[in-house]
Amino acid sequence: MTKVTVAEEWLNACAGCEIAILNVGDVLVDLLVNNLEFVHIPVLIDKKYFGQTGEDKELSIPEAVVGIVSGGVRNEEHKEVLLEMRKKCQILIALGTCATDGGIPAMINMYSEEELKQFYYKDSPTTDPAEYPTEHIPPLLDQCYALDEIVKVDVSLPGCPPHPDWIAGAILALLDGKTEFKMPERSVCDACPTVRESKKGIADIKRLYMAAEYDPEKPLNEMRCLLEQGLLCLGPVTGVGCGGTKGAPRCISARVPCRGCYGPVRKGAKPLVDYMGALASVGFDPAKMPDRRGYLARFSGAHGVLKKIG
Amino acid sequence: MGKTLNIAPITRIEGHASVSIHLDDTGNVSDARMHVLSLRGFEQFVLGRPVEEVPRIVPRICGICPWHHHLASNKAADACLGVELPPTGRKLRELCQMMAYIPDKILHFYFLAAPDFVLGPDADYSVRNVVGIVGANPELAKKVVHMRYKGQMLLEKFAGKVIHPVAGVVGGFSKPLLEEERKEILAGIQELKDFSIFTIKFAREEVFPKYLDAVKILGVFPSGYLGTVRPSDGALELYDGELRMMDKDGNFDQFTYPEYVDYIGEHTEPWTYLKFPYSRKAGSLNLDENDPVGVYRANTLARINVCDKMATPMAQEELEIFRKEFGRPTHLTLLYHWARLIELVQACERAEELLNDPEITGREHRAKNIEPRAGDGVGCVEAPRGTLIHHYKTDDNGMVTMANMIVGTTHNNAPMNLSVKQAARALIKDGSYDQGILNRVEMAIRAYDP
Numbered sequence A: 001m002t003k004v005t006v007a008e009e010w011l012n013a014c015a016g017c018e019i020a021i022l023n024v025g026d027v028l029v030d031l032l033v034n035n036l037e038f039v040h041i042p043v044l045i046d047k048k049y050f051g052q053t054g055e056d057k058e059l060s061i062p063e064a065v066v067g068i069v070s071g072g073v074r075n076e077e078h079k080e081v082l083l084e085m086r087k088k089c090q091i092l093i094a095l096g097t098c099a100t101d102g103g104i105p106a107m108i109n110m111y112s113e114e115e116l117k118q119f120y121y122k123d124s125p126t127t128d129p130a131e132y133p134t135e136h137i138p139p140l141l142d143q144c145y146a147l148d149e150i151v152k153v154d155v156s157l158p159g160c161p162p163h164p165d166w167i168a169g170a171i172l173a174l175l176d177g178k179t180e181f182k183m184p185e186r187s188v189c190d191a192c193p194t195v196r197e198s199k200k201g202i203a204d205i206k207r208l209y210m211a212a213e214y215d216p217e218k219p220l221n222e223m224r225c226l227l228e229q230g231l232l233c234l235g236p237v238t239g240v241g242c243g244g245t246k247g248a249p250r251c252i253s254a255r256v257p258c259r260g261c262y263g264p265v266r267k268g269a270k271p272l273v274d275y276m277g278a279l280a281s282v283g284f285d286p287a288k289m290p291d292r293r294g295y296l297a298r299f300s301g302a303h304g305v306l307k308k309i310g
Numbered sequence B: 001m002g003k004t005l006n007i008a009p010i011t012r013i014e015g016h017a018s019v020s021i022h023l024d025d026t027g028n029v030s031d032a033r034m035h036v037l038s039l040r041g042f043e044q045f046v047l048g049r050p051v052e053e054v055p056r057i058v059p060r061i062c063g064i065c066p067w068h069h070h071l072a073s074n075k076a077a078d079a080c081l082g083v084e085l086p087p088t089g090r091k092l093r094e095l096c097q098m099m100a101y102i103p104d105k106i107l108h109f110y111f112l113a114a115p116d117f118v119l120g121p122d123a124d125y126s127v128r129n130v131v132g133i134v135g136a137n138p139e140l141a142k143k144v145v146h147m148r149y150k151g152q153m154l155l156e157k158f159a160g161k162v163i164h165p166v167a168g169v170v171g172g173f174s175k176p177l178l179e180e181e182r183k184e185i186l187a188g189i190q191e192l193k194d195f196s197i198f199t200i201k202f203a204r205e206e207v208f209p210k211y212l213d214a215v216k217i218l219g220v221f222p223s224g225y226l227g228t229v230r231p232s233d234g235a236l237e238l239y240d241g242e243l244r245m246m247d248k249d250g251n252f253d254q255f256t257y258p259e260y261v262d263y264i265g266e267h268t269e270p271w272t273y274l275k276f277p278y279s280r281k282a283g284s285l286n287l288d289e290n291d292p293v294g295v296y297r298a299n300t301l302a303r304i305n306v307c308d309k310m311a312t313p314m315a316q317e318e319l320e321i322f323r324k325e326f327g328r329p330t331h332l333t334l335l336y337h338w339a340r341l342i343e344l345v346q347a348c349e350r351a352e353e354l355l356n357d358p359e360i361t362g363r364e365h366r367a368k369n370i371e372p373r374a375g376d377g378v379g380c381v382e383a384p385r386g387t388l389i390h391h392y393k394t395d396d397n398g399m400v401t402m403a404n405m406i407v408g409t410t411h412n413n414a415p416m417n418l419s420v421k422q423a424a425r426a427l428i429k430d431g432s433y434d435q436g437i438l439n440r441v442e443m444a445i446r447a448y449d450p
């Protein structure tokens, strides 16, 4: 059987998505031996852009059937690599919330490049103030973009990082000749076993330095919903999937509230508006929520969601 | 005519960087540099956030060592809010720190570094990787994949999320460790400890001796070192202690976390986004590989150099073997890999100790009655790639007003550059180079595990 070729790249990424690929575990080892052939993946293989001795003038990545890209697009090099991946790969997978929605690094979209550099190169308490670097480094773009703002994306696998179940599921579907793989469009709450009493009456919002109430000997389905306990849980406006195809939401398992790492429930959803509704439904005055943007757009600052202040 | 070789991307490392090697008319190296190509701005965008949320944001600095950022950040937030941790909460965090170390070290040694040693630096790039190792030694490869996975899953099952963790909270840990969980983790750790001891013996006897020539020439230069030690006896610490800054002759200063600003300065060069931390005591930074000034290194070899001893018995035996052969401090860059495995043994032994401590299953895992306040806090831990320094200030509402972070890889920016230059100069002569030689230059970077 001929193997399916795969190219993998990371852009404005943290490598967590790549570790998540490794966490597919034994299935991955079988796939690697029998079905997949990685032709390019910088974290594991020494394939170079400018030829193996670095003398070529143009950046080049080998052709592959499947292309997997993690991370958003933040500088000119990311953009160049992404365009090359799109050109060389038949099916392009956006892996992780950075790639699908900008992820945490897109929080920088609230600030100007000048603000960012001013602190980093001049004001920080340990730094000897200096001019900003400009040589031999790719210029930053005006903001951090999701992949689909630059190229066509065929499969979106959000998550920070995505659960290995979905990575394996997408790869197996593609091996099966399918060209599509879609995540369910439901919310984290749909997979959450906690008890909802739907009684109004949260007195006050609890910040994260305050603990949830629960009995550690008892399972999740005997703990009261964290939002109903007053903790800002973003489950209602976050896409399902972090527990894999079957498991409970991961943060809830750790007895802390969801922070939205799977991005919006569906494309084009408006988490800010929807969450205000969710808060009102448990009886809380949404105007009292501190640092609203910092909670509600923490993982989804691309697509023009986060704009610069002032 | 001179020319420039553009080695991009640097591979089998975590992160984005390239190397440029400049050859003069005679084909010899006039300069070589490592360029870090991105600037992400975590210090900027945590401003205005509630400080207790920062430990849930900053793990995304690095997906290979997210636990260490999570924990350093929690410590800084604790300090801003003036919180004292109950002993159980502190120990649960330390346990996670150890459990996060173990799969990381296995990953680094076998997946990222070993292809150069097991298959050789001259093997073709298409096989010089973990898939090639599977081909060369399928039994070992299977075991490695399984052990790394096992380490990750033990932690995930207990803490909910293993990549970009959430269970560390201001004031301690979000949940207690139950007795049945403790037993299961302990059994797993014992298996990982056996595998770690196998690994260091295998490396010491069968892998490193073949490459001692390379070890003695690749990226070698004198420098200072930074690491954490236990204040009571100078033992190597991975979770909490005091910082030691050593100079190239082995003299050192020892200081507490908030004093870091007195000992570390950061310099900027025009050709890389990443700043260059240097030792303030030296007064300035000079990147001349023959006579460097202010350059210090962090991460495994640095910790092994600065400590007086290891904190656990089997790791101590390994340190004695190492010191007998190489002395203290040793400046041989490729020994980072060896030092890495000594630490792996300590992490396993320390995890075992913690799991055998009755306090670990205590029910006071989290401090109560925390209130927001104005504060200034520095939190540090040793990450696999070097000391993490997270420093935040807060306003009366506990919102962040300043964040300064110096992360593991940043400490090694200057030494990685010197290593690249030194290796390129030693290996490329009269215009003659090939893929194998250029890969050896990259090996000098991979040692630091960026």
Ligand code: SF4
Pocket (backbone or CB within 6 Å): A012, A013, A014, A015, A016, A017, A070, A071, A095, A096, A097, A098, A099, A103, A104, A159, A160, A161, A162, B060, B063
């Ligand atoms: S989605 Fe999360 S895990 Fe993936 S690259 Fe972005 S920050 Fe890292």
Ligand code: SF4
Pocket (backbone or CB within 6 Å): A188, A189, A192, A193, A194, A196, A224, A225, A226, A227, A228, A233, A234, A235, A236, A249, A252, A257, A258
């Ligand atoms: S709000 Fe949070 S705790 Fe409540 S059901 Fe949704 S995910 Fe679960």
Ligand code: SF4
Pocket (backbone or CB within 6 Å): A160, A188, A238, A239, A242, A243, A249, A250, A251, A252, A257, A258, A259, A260, A261, A262, B161
């Ligand atoms: S509960 Fe929310 S923040 Fe936590 S892993 Fe799931 S989606 Fe991400």
